[in-house]
Amino acid sequence: MERCSTSIPGFDNLVEGGFPKGSMILLTGAPGTGKTIFGLQYLYNGAMNGENGIYVCIESTPQSLKIQAARFGMDFDKLEKEGKVIFYQVPKDSRKFSIFKKIDEDSRKINAKRLVFDSLATLNILLGKFISLWDSGESKDDSSGSAKIQSSNINSFDRMVIANSIIEQLKPIGATTLLITYGSGGTERMSSDEASEFLCDGVVEFYNLPIGVKYSRSMRIGKMRSTKNSQYIHEFRISEKGIEVSPGEVRLFDE
Ligand SMILES: Nc1ncnc2c1ncn2[C@@H]1O[C@H](COP(=O)(O)OP(=O)(O)O)[C@@H](O)[C@H]1O
Numbered sequence: 020m021e022r023c024s025t026s027i028p029g030f031d032n033l034v035e036g037g038f039p040k041g042s043m044i045l046l047t048g049a050p051g052t053g054k055t056i057f058g059l060q061y062l063y064n065g066a067m068n069g070e071n072g073i074y075v076c077i078e079s080t081p082q083s084l085k086i087q088a089a090r091f092g093m094d095f096d097k098l099e100k101e102g103k104v105i106f107y108q109v110p111k112d113s114r115k116f117s118i119f120k121k122i123d124e125d126s127r128k129i130n131a132k133r134l135v136f137d138s139l140a141t142l143n144i145l146l147g148k149f150i151s152l153w154d155s156g157e158s159k160d161d162s163s164g165s166a167k168i169q170s171s172n173i174n175s176f177d178r179m180v181i182a183n184s185i186i187e188q189l190k191p192i193g194a195t196t197l198l199i200t201y202g203s204g205g206t207e208r209m210s211s212d213e214a215s216e217f218l219c220d221g222v223v224e225f226y227n228l229p230i231g232v233k234y235s236r237s238m239r240i241g242k243m244r245s246t247k248n249s250q251y252i253h254e255f256r257i258s259e260k261g262i263e264v265s266p267g268e269v270r271l272f273d274e
């Protein structure tokens with residue numbers, strides 16, 4: 020099995036050296052838990068080691084992501100000039116869903132092997148909004164390839180259908196893909212659409228939890244197809260180098 024290593028200190032050991040090549044991996048967790056930083060490091064390390072990549076963003080601008088990355092010593096402007104990475108912001112008011120075509124074209128342009136999609140949750144909401152518009156007759160655009168949804172109110176079933184459609188359209192690109200999403204909060208489901216955790220090949224959950232008088236950052240591998248992954252919760256920190264995962268498991272009591 021070929022592996023796509025993140026080169027994020029301490030992480031690759033948790034998944035037998037890296038994500039299975041070409042797989043779809045869900046990164047999930049509350050806001051501020053480190054998913055975007057993980058995605059930036061994954062893309063940067065890849066591009067520095069001969070695997071070019073694309074960062075698709077919706078809620079943040081490429082400029083703000085690059086500023087965030089620069090804090091950790093990652094110079095994405097340079098990599099972009101060298102044709103090793105592309106940042107693409109999905110236009111929020113776009114009624115034409117040529118986004119998958121655009122990602123496909125960009126990936127051919129730079130022979131992209133890695134893709135980060137930030138975030139699946141927001142794209143789901145965006146597509147849901149437009150599907151309601153089609154149904155109400157406000158927009159006739161039907162180029163997304165998503166399933167036709169009759170209801171003008173997007174319900175949880177619709178969200179599953181949309182998540183499925185997004186993932187199916189990203190698969191043929193063939194890149195090892197990180198899909199960032201949010202947990203649905205208070206339920207056992209790992210994603211807000213309640214489907215992508217089943218559809219993806221792997222899930223990494225991010226936490227920032229109060230332990231004693233401080234918050235502790237940690238992650239666990241929820242699932243990883245074809246991989247004997249770590250069963251522990253791993254503490255990590257965000258230092259000037261970015262994310263560094265502790266090799267040991269979290270021990271709440273030292274007995
Ligand atoms: N330069 C930095 N040094 C240390 N921690 C940072 C730095 N920049 C951001 N952080 C921490 O990372 C968090 C944001 O991480 P991010 O990956 O954007 O979260 P998410 O994408 O999960 O919402 C911030 O809330 C902050 O606590």
Ligand SMILES: [Mg+2]
Nearest residue numbers: 054055056137
């Ligand atoms: Mg983020």
